[in-house]
Amino acid sequence: MNRCRIIPALAFVLACTAAVAQESYLWSFDRDPAGKASSYLLADSAWSVAVDSGAPTQPNVLVANAAGCTNALGSVCAVQEFKLEQGRLWTRVNVFAGAAGLVFRMRAPDNFDVLMVTPDGSRLQLMAVRNGAAQELASSVLKTTFGRWHRMGVELDGRTIGCYFDGELRMTAAEDPMSVGKGAIGMIVAGGGRAHFDDLNVDVITAAEPARRAETVVQVLLANNQISIGDTAVTLKELTDRLAQRFDSSQRLLLLVDKNMDYERVEQVMKTAVSVGFEKISIELRK
Numbered sequence: 001m002n003r004c005r006i007i008p009a010l011a012f013v014l015a016c017t018a019a020v021a022q023e024s025y026l027w028s029f030d031r032d033p034a035g036k037a038s039s040y041l042l043a044d045s046a047w048s049v050a051v052d053s054g055a056p057t058q059p060n061v062l063v064a065n066a067a068g069c070t071n072a073l074g075s076v077c078a079v080q081e082f083k084l085e086q087g088r089l090w091t092r093v094n095v096f097a098g099a100a101g102l103v104f105r106m107r108a109p110d111n112f113d114v115l116m117v118t119p120d121g122s123r124l125q126l127m128a129v130r131n132g133a134a135q136e137l138a139s140s141v142l143k144t145t146f147g148r149w150h151r152m153g154v155e156l157d158g159r160t161i162g163c164y165f166d167g168e169l170r171m172t173a174a175e176d177p178m179s180v181g182k183g184a185i186g187m188i189v190a191g192g193g194r195a196h197f198d199d200l201n202v203d204v205i206t207a208a209e210p211a212r213r214a215e216t217v218v219q220v221l222l223a224n225n226q227i228s229i230g231d232t233a234v235t236l237k238e239l240t241d242r243l244a245q246r247f248d249s250s251q252r253l254l255l256l257v258d259k260n261m262d263y264e265r266v267e268q269v270m271k272t273a274v275s276v277g278f279e280k281i282s283i284e285l286r287k
Helices: 236-246 263-275
Strands: 009-015 020-027 047-051 060-065 075-084 087-108 111-118 123-130 133-141 149-156 160-165 168-174 183-207 217-223 226-229 232-234 252-258 281-286
Touching: 060 075, 075 087, 111 149, 111 160, 111 183, 123 160, 123 168, 133 160, 133 168, 217 263, 226 236, 232 236, 236 263, 252 263, 263 281
Parallel strands: 009 281, 217 252, 252 281
Antiparallel strands: 009 020, 020 183, 047 060, 060 183, 075 183, 087 111, 087 149, 087 183, 111 123, 123 133, 149 160, 160 168, 217 226, 226 232
C-alpha cells in the first residue's frame, strides 16, 4: 500500500469476515503546508490549510471561506483520483456561518449527493444535485449552534444512504439507481459558509484480500483506553520510540482494537506509526 506516499493520508486494511474486507483512508491535513489547499485536493481559492489549536486532532484543519462565492451550489473541495462506491465517509466539522458538509457520488461539478448541516436552521439535510438543481431527499432537526465541532458521515451500501451526526443514525434514504457506482468525494460549504474540517475518513468495502505471506507483523493492543505491546502498557511517546526501533519496510503493523476503544486514540496511534515509517497498517476489531 503506497497511498501514504501518494498523498498525506493513511491506508490500512480492517479484517472483517471471509467474504468482506474494509480498506480505509485518512486525510488528516496535519502534514500539509498552511496557507493553501492541499495538493491532492481539487478546490478553488475558498479552501486552505490552517492551524487550529481547538481542533479535535491538531495541529491543522482544512478551512473553507465561501463568503464571496457566487455559485448557488456553494464551493466544493474534492479529493483527486479517489472514488467511493460502497463504504463510509465521515469528517469532523465546525461551522461558523452558512452550511457545510460532505459530498459523494460526484460525477460532475453540478452532479453529486451531499449531506449538509445548517446550524442556523438546526437542520441536517441529505440532497441530490442533478444538473445544478438541488432536491432534498431527507432532513432531520438538530440541536446545534455555530462554533461547535461535530462528527458527520454517510454510509453507502448501493441501496440506501445512511446519514450520521455525532455517532447517531439520523435518517436514511433510498439511493438513486442512476447514481449508484463509484463517484468522487469531498467537502462543501454553501450559503456564504465558513467552516473548519478536521480529517476526512473513508472506509471502502471491498472483496476480501488473500492472506498475506512472507511478512513480519508488529502487534499493538488498544483496549480499556490503554496502549499495550505484549503485556506491557505504554504511553504514546513510548510507543513511538519502540516502533521506531522495530521499524522495517517489510513489516506490517497490526492494531488489535477493542470495539469500545476511543477512535481518536486509534487515530493517534495510526499517525504515530506513519510518522516513523510504517506504510502497511492493519486493524482487527476485538469483540
